[in-house]
Amino acid sequence: MDFEPKILGIACNWCTYTGADLAGTTRLKYPQNVRTVRVMCSSRINPSFIIRAFQLGADGVLVGGCHPGDCHYGTGNLYARRKLAITKKILEFAGMDQKRFRVEWISASEGNKYAEIVEEFTRDLKALGPQNTFRIEKDSRERI
């Protein structure tokens, strides 16, 4: 069987989660590799979530937020943008392929963008193969 990557999505309630809903409402088809956690704002995302996702065996992590300037809370995604940019550097430093971590700004009206990104990300991750850099098997996991 082909390798099916697992993508952990973290989407903000107001833009990306709603955009992902819109993709469904308009019956766009995209790969089922993404499983999404809803948070209220991308600024809620602690960099440790990303690292944890990789430890849990995610082959890729997709963070979605409102377009910069359009944050429901005003400035949340601007903080998220900075924090996640640093997270990306840390991941790279720790040996993680940068291509496995994507941060995308997807508005509530961009259902098609959401579907396209999931499609593209799944394709890229298939090419990269399974992520073993951070993966910790269940038996040896400890809570962060």
Add this chain to the structure above:
Amino acid sequence: MSRIGVFVCHCGLNIAKTVRVSELAEFAGTLPDVVVAADYKFMCSTPGQELIQNDIKKYNLDRVIVAACSPLMHEKTFRKVIANAGLNQYLLSIVNVREQDAWVTDSEDEATAKAKALINGAVYRARLLQPLTARFIDVNSDVMVVGGGITGIQAALELAETGKKVYLVERNSTIGGHMAQFDKTFPTLDCSACILTPKMDAVLQNPRIELMTYCEVEEVKGFVGNFDVKIRQKARYVDHSKCNACLACTEKCPGRGTSEWDEGLVKRKAIYIPFPQAVPQKPVIDRNACTYFKKGKCRLCEKACGQSAIAFDQEDTFREIKVGAVIVATGYDLMDTKPLVQYGYGKYPGVYHALEIERLFNSAGPTGGKVVMRDGREPQSIAILHCIGSRDKNHCEYCSRVCCMYSLKFAHLLKEKTHGDVYQLYIDMRAPGKGYEEFYNRLVEEDVKFIRGKAARVTDKTDNPDFAGKLVVEVDDTLTGRFATIPVDMVVLSPAMKPRTDAKEMARLFNLSTDKYGFFMEKHPKLAPLSTMTEGVFIAGACQGPKDIPDSVAQGTGAAAEALTIVVKDRLELEAATAIVNPASCCGCQSCVRVCPYGAPVFNREKNVSEINEALCKGCGLCAASCPASAIFTRHFTNDQVMAEMEGLMEF
């Protein structure tokens, strides 16, 4: 140990068609701590709700998971369901197996596998959920309506009728909006001003409506029930408290500005009221056109004014108001047709756009209601071109909805006023409305020439000597299959209705989303067409998408009712998922204080720790993710809860 119940909804066939629901329920039943798992055709129906409530009691459940549509649809419904069965409403987890699963794949296997992972994630999270207590805040009972077009007017009048105080904010010096520019309205052909001006006057007379013309909203802070709005009163250079509306000033004024009202077809004075029935009936000075402001000399209006109302030293002033709800009804702009060079607007004087022709029809317009062209001739033949920019993938893909009908109205009025030949060049005739198709049939009888085809070009160059001095409209007639050239004196373009040019800034101001064209986005296209993602802010009229007058009025009334559902309450329940600081781990760095856009974290100098003012907290979680000591928890989205959900999601 938790006692979790999992309830899988079929949503008719919406979910059940792609997700094997009974297999899913069976699977859920095998997960740790799940004591009951069931599936049902419609969980949101009364029997579905009762099923959940009965199981809560029967199995003594302390957590409920509903696998159904998006939480944005029914989270509130199911919270109520479990609350009515005695459970805290926050002990609920919704698994989105419709919008983000069943609807986005055709593969049963993939959809079912994903649904299993999603339910597993929810089970992991549910175990860690905590009961939360709702907070209440006092509600300000006033409403602000932004935009004084027909939609805003309607909303303001309805709200005032219920006894609420309304601030009606309009950026122009008069209310009335586009409707006040029209001569007649389709399909009844009643006079626009005759039906609009009584409403404008009613706004002025109503003691509960505070009319704020020549004003712009500068800043909106706060949240549902308690918005703080800063409003800029632009300098009018006329003290309206002194002005008695004699308009002697406008007679003496030598300055000339472009009349926005007449779509630039004529000039107006520098001190002016836009049109005779303007509300309020008091002038403003156009600084850019005023001789005194330009040259430092003149002040003729000041001399003419018996009330000493002219105030050249007036400046913009600011005012803060508090309201419980906001209705945004900022309307539309007509597409600028100049970039569509093939139609020659701006190049050939005989080409007009829809609003210009409205002004030519209007007895208060630049020609006193006569259809006379820029060169003084009365046109003997006129072509009306539909879908200019609309239904065009290069510009606006959408149908602007009103153009077919107003083009028919134009045809009727042009026939009546000029007795000339009138051509309609249309792609499809769209007449979906009460009396609209009948109006179309009437026009067919009126000897208007209908040509089915989109105009390709308007030109004055032709080899045919009979066409000399004419504008030639070229069109592919799709009914005859022939290429036609029509010589006419006048061309009328029916351009697309577009979002206001500053819609994006408006959206940011009111925290609204916009669709891909820039129109404001409703919360749900069918079931919440007037609500937005920002609670307490409603949209109505053409700012949400092209609309005709009846639809706009209906939305104005609807938005008033929506706003009323908030301001009629004394207190409002707020989301309980706020942040909380654990003082034992807080290091007092005040990162939270610096990042919070609402000023919710406050530093307690005595204890050297931060504390969250819950009344201000919106629960975004920024502070929690910014806290280097992990001392802040975002209730309902704690680190543990999020990471547990992730763990569950990644297991399958």
